[in-house]
Amino acid sequence: MSKNLGELAGKKGVNQTLFEELGIAARQTGTPMVERMEELADNFIFGKANVYGAATFYDFLKPENQGKKVYICNGSACITAGTQASLKEKLLKHYSESEIGEMCCLGRCHENSSFHINGNNYSGSAINSIVSLKKETKTAFDKYHVASYGTAVLTAPFPGIKSYYSILERALNTPADELLNELKVSGLRGRGGAGFPIAIKLEGCKKEANKQKFIVCNADEGDPGAYSDRYLLEQQPHSVLLGMMIAGYITGAETGVVYIRAEYPEAISITQETINELHKQTLLGKNILNSGFNFNFKVIGAQGAYICGEETALLSSIEGQRPEVRVRPPYPVQQGLFNKPTVVNNVETLACIPWVIKNGGQKFSSIGIGKSTGTKLISLDGYFKKPGIYEVDMGTPLPVVVNDLGGGFRAKVKAMHIGGPLGGLVPVEKINDLTVDFESFNKNGFLLGHASVVCIPENFPIIKYLEHLFAFTAHESCGKCFPCRLGSTRGAEMLRKAQNDNYKIDRTLFNDLIETLEIGSLCALGGGLPLPVKNALQYFDNELSDYFKT
Ligand SMILES: Cc1cc2nc3c(=O)[nH]c(=O)nc-3n(C[C@H](O)[C@H](O)[C@H](O)COP(=O)(O)O)c2cc1C
Ligand code: SF4
Structure with a gap:
């Protein structure tokens, strides 16, 4: 079936795609209207359910986001920086709750306090100029x-x-x-x-x-x-x-x-x-x-x-x-x-x-070094004294990146989440063991990935961070395979209940869940989530054990 859809989708060529037509329809009305989706289904000889299924998948096409005027970044770096609650408070003086949506992530991880308005991104202290930004049509480029x-x-x-x-x-x-x-x-x-x-x-x-x-x-x-x-x-x-x-x-x-x-x-x-x-x-x-x-x-x-x-x-x-x-x-x-x-x-x-x-x-x-040839770009977040993009030769010691290039941390940090949400959670005591290359990270039980670095400060509970990772996966899961579709939601629930209710997580059940995710998922979204979770269980048991049954 999808083979036929692939052929059909290509009939009008890459310059006129159904996907872009859905985006155009959403720009006019906030979400593609049912009549327009039906027209598009006929034009592209797609089933109506297929078009509806596609359109309602995306954050910026789905009806739930119709009417949103401003979006707050809910990416990991903005969350661990703790800037988004006060950002929202300030935005609520200008917008109603229902006009404020979320985006993940705006790539302003070096400044945090990130939000999106009128098709432009802002971060840092920009919120203080919200009155003029509401009328602004041009973007203010960020510096890093x-x-x-x-x-x-x-x-x-x-x-x-x-x-x-x-x-x-x-x-x-x-x-x-x-x-x-x-x-x-x-x-x-x-x-x-x-x-x-x-x-x-x-x-x-x-x-x-x-x-x-x-x-x-x-x-x-x-x-x-x-x-x-x-x-x-x-x-x-x-x-x-x-x-x-x-x-x-x-x-x-x-x-x-x-x-x-x-x-x-x-x-x-x-x-x-x-x-x-x-x-x-x-x-x-x-x-x-x-x-x-x-x-x-x-x-x-x-x-x-x-x-x-x-x-x-x-x-x-x-x-x-x-x-x-x-x-x-x-x-x-x-x-x-x-x-x-x-x-x-x-x-x-x-x-x-x-x-x-x-x-x-x-x-x-x-x-x-070895099979990791060339250089790698690294993104450092706002917990570094000199956040930004650094290009290093593969094999460069991680302390060079953290201390010499990034200038060290501006506040006490206990771990760095390197390589995105599916990357490893590197406790600060492991920094000296790592060099920036695929093999070094693999050998030490982490993942270089795309080499983004999100810091987890001393006062940010690891359990809260794990809940964020499970919730992120649940929101982003394509739903094709059940370990990811169900497992991410169940995991987020367990971690949430353990923090908020009189509930302790059953260790065997939790281990079963991450094992099922790891071996039973079709792609690296569900399959990769267990890595940072296992790192957390290994290195932060002192923090996490309170939330588990003995
Ligand atoms: C959940 C998930 C998200 C991914 N996101 C990206 C992405 O944003 N950018 C990217 O280049 N690769 C991403 N990948 C990897 C791609 O599937 C693919 O491996 C990559 O685009 C191939 O390019 P490369 O060989 O140049 O890395 C992702 C993989 C998964 C499982
Ligand atoms: S693991 Fe990948 S394929 Fe399976 S539901 Fe999650 S996102 Fe989809």
């Missing part, structure tokens, strides 16, 4: 530290279009197999969390016979605490776009789709403006630089659903289907967007490609 420690692959200043796109000119004069080989030699692995080698995906897609193929940039950066993809899209958009173009040349794809989360309005507009500029410079379209290579981009703004960062849910989302995770095989490189061969990569992974092609795979692989 950006620095590199080691090789500046991703944070080097942009040298201008002419100079930068000489990399494309050279690439288009080189056989695709040679470029692919450079990427193989580079050892570049996915930066979205799983660390899968990009060359294998490109090779798989290249081998497929289909004439139509896609390069999809996963810019759904939903991990609360992460804003490194936002940095790249807003401040280094050319490296992402050029990376996609080179990936297109290698695989034979002529379309690049950049799927950007709705919570990053500035990234969406900057990426579109950059693409417009490339068109003006005749670096896009047909026969680019007289090479015979054709390439175009499509930017798609998402609608608020963490699970759309999972690559197969993302593809279903673009197709206008309910964004449920797909069973693999077939893999996206075989049957991806509209059932065509598709490479899905993270923003940061794609942004590394131009550097590899310019400097050679060998040079890239000489940076880093």
Whole structure:
């Protein structure tokens, strides 16, 4: 069934998708009206229930959020910073309770007090100017530290279009197999969390016979605490776009789709403006630089659903289907967007490609350690004295990031949640044991993931943080498999009751729950949640044991 829907969804091409039509309908009325959804179902030859099921899945399309005028960030960093209750109090002087919604997360983790109004994001002390912000149509860009420690692959200043796109000119004069080989030699692995080698995906897609193929940039950066993809899209958009173009040349794809989360309005507009500029410079379209290579981009703004960062849910989302995770095989490189061969990569992974092609795979692989080659961007939250985006060579000791780059903590911190909600909970006493690379984190029972860092201050109860993680998973679960759909809700309930009622958690039951989540979930949302929970049970038993039966 979903195979047929994938084909049908692609009938009008990527420039006219059901998903975008739903977004347009919602912009006019706050949520797509039933009559409009029925019309769209007929237009796309979809079942009405399918369209309704898709539209009501997303935070910014669902009827519950119709009429919301301002959204408060409820991401982990804003929660542990404790800024959002007073933010809400201030907003309640200007808006009714029903006009205030929630967004997760706005990527303003370095400043906190984050909120979204009139399509723009604000943070820090911006709430004090709420009267003027209500009328504001332009965004106020935020500032944060950006620095590199080691090789500046991703944070080097942009040298201008002419100079930068000489990399494309050279690439288009080189056989695709040679470029692919450079990427193989580079050892570049996915930066979205799983660390899968990009060359294998490109090779798989290249081998497929289909004439139509896609390069999809996963810019759904939903991990609360992460804003490194936002940095790249807003401040280094050319490296992402050029990376996609080179990936297109290698695989034979002529379309690049950049799927950007709705919570990053500035990234969406900057990426579109950059693409417009490339068109003006005749670096896009047909026969680019007289090479015979054709390439175009499509930017798609998402609608608020963490699970759309999972690559197969993302593809279903673009197709206008309910964004449920797909069973693999077939893999996206075989049957991806509209059932065509598709490479899905993270923003940061794609942004590394131009550097590899310019400097050679060998040079890239000489940076880093072991199988973790190259550099990694790290997002530091507002508990650091110098919060921001730092690029470090893989293998850099974690204390360098925490103390030398981040300037240490501004208040007493007991743990850092590294790598998003499914990453490990690193107690501060383990900082000295870790280096920034996939292997070091795995070996020590943690996960580098996308390398966001959310601090948990001394006075923030770990049980409350675990409840937040279970509640987050329950809200974001696509619902396809029951361990995640039910287990996340039951877990959140247990943790809530243990804090608020005369209730102690049965340890065996709880362990069964996390084991079922771990081994029975289809994707890493349900399957990954147990990692931080187990870390918490191991390192913070002194805090947690009171909530469990003896
Ligand atoms: C629940 C969930 C959320 C995810 N969110 C993202 C995301 O926001 N961005 C991303 O690049 N990858 C995300 N991923 C990983 C993607 O499924 C996929 O592995 C990645 O986009 C591949 O790109 P890479 O190889 O360049 O990392 C997520 C995975 C899961 C299970
Ligand atoms: S683990 Fe959760 S998000 Fe992943 S497929 Fe199952 S229900 Fe969906």
